[in-house]
Amino acid sequence: MAIESAEQALQILHIEDSPADQGLTRIILRRAGMACQIHPVDTLEALQKALLDQSFDLILADYHLPGFTAVDALALVAPLDTRPPFVLLSGAIGEAAAVDIMRLGMTDFLRKEDIARLPTVIKHALEMHEAYRAREQAVAELAQSERRLAELAEHLQSSIEKERAAIAREIHDDIGGSLTSVKFDLAWITRNAPADQPLHAHAVAALEMLQHALGASQRIMMNLRPPVLDQGLVAAVQWLAESFERRTGVAVQMRTSSERIAASPEVQLVAYRCAQEALTNIGKYAEASRVEIDLSDREGFLTLEVSDNGVGMTPAQREKPRSFGLRGLHERARTVDGWLDVSSQPGNGTSIIVSVPLPDH
Structure with missing residues (x-):
């Protein structure tokens, strides 16, 4: 044949x-x-x-x-x-x-009466089939690439958090301990050196600088891995809100569905980092006078919403190149099977919502 x-x-x-x-x-x-x-x-x-x-x-x-x-x-x-x-x-x-x-x-x-066109039809069918196969392969490769990028992002986030925790422990155990010991020695000098001697004045100045260094190390440690997270997500976000309010003078109202929210440490850390990044962006860009934070664990979801009454954002501002803040939040949420939604209009403020499914109890 x-x-x-x-x-x-x-x-x-x-x-x-x-x-x-x-x-x-x-x-x-x-x-x-x-x-x-x-x-x-x-x-x-x-x-x-x-x-x-x-x-x-x-x-x-x-x-x-x-x-x-x-x-x-x-x-x-x-x-x-x-x-x-x-x-x-x-x-x-x-x-x-x-x-x-x-x-x-x-x-x-x-049609069989048009069979003279059969070679052309076959060639067209083969070309269409090849194009379809190429498209399927491209889609599969893209999906595989996206999976690899998501896995890489998750690995990087996990590595960063572990490194932050390690650095925070070193600051607390080594640097903090050493600075505290020096503080005791300087305090002893200020108490025992005559007040009219240069040694006393130098010791007082050094003690003030040392106190500043201790405060800076504590702030760095809290930003890296706040110990307040060990007290639960509600307490950690409350501490964030109070710190933001003191630092910026912007009023913050926080509402929560319960005093303690049962969620895995990974989920709590993601929610905390999202709240931290949202407040940082508000302080830098929003020009807001009021911030509201809602934290809920109802209906099987952990939901965090941070909204402000600031200048808002245009779609172009949200998608501008090298703007990794919101993209980073998206990736963080995805590492715990959650998602992030950003709602903003120029002049009407911004709302950032993070939702993460909670396991059945």
Whole structure:
């Protein structure tokens, strides 16, 4: 049945019960110079065997065959991992019916009276199939790339938090302890050195600088990994709100559904960091006079909302290059299967909502 013998010949499975139509198809493709091999079948059993025995580059099918139709044939082809393009070559159905059939997954339709166009239709079907496969591969590669980026982001966030905790412990145990010891020594000098001696004045100045260094180390340690998180998320966010209010003079109102929210340490840390980043952005850009924080664990979700009455943002400002604050919050939320929503309009403030599903208790 070979039209033309070639190592790279196109393998065509022809579902057709008419020997005359089989012969005409071979003649048309031969005259078009197509290097292909045609494998005719006319029963479902023969079709199943052919599909099991080898793979095909294209399937060409009449619609009505003894005991089955092209729709039945398509049902056998559809589950194949490498499904070839399926071209309907029939004169027994109308255009409308052919369109309905093609919606089931057929690649193209050609009337038998137009069989002279078959080589063109086959080439078009193969091109469409190749484009579809390339698109599927690109989508799969993109999805894989996004998964890898998400895994990398999660790994980086986890590594950063571990490093922050380690640095905070070092500041507390080593630097804080050393500075406190020096503070005691300087305090002893100020108490025992005569007040009118230069040593006393130097000791007092050094003690003031040391107190400043202690305060700075405590602030750095709290920003890295606040011990207040060990008291729960509500207490940690409350501390954030109070610190922000003292530092900026912007009034902060906080509401919570309960005094303690049961959530994993990972979820609490994500919510805390989101609140911290939101307040930092408000202090830098919002020009707000009021901030509201809502923290809830109702309906199986941990929800944190930080809103302000500041200048707001345009879509362009939110999407500007190298603006990683909000993108970082999105990635943080995604590491615990949560999501982040930002609502903002110029002149109407900004609202940032983080939602994370909580496990059933």
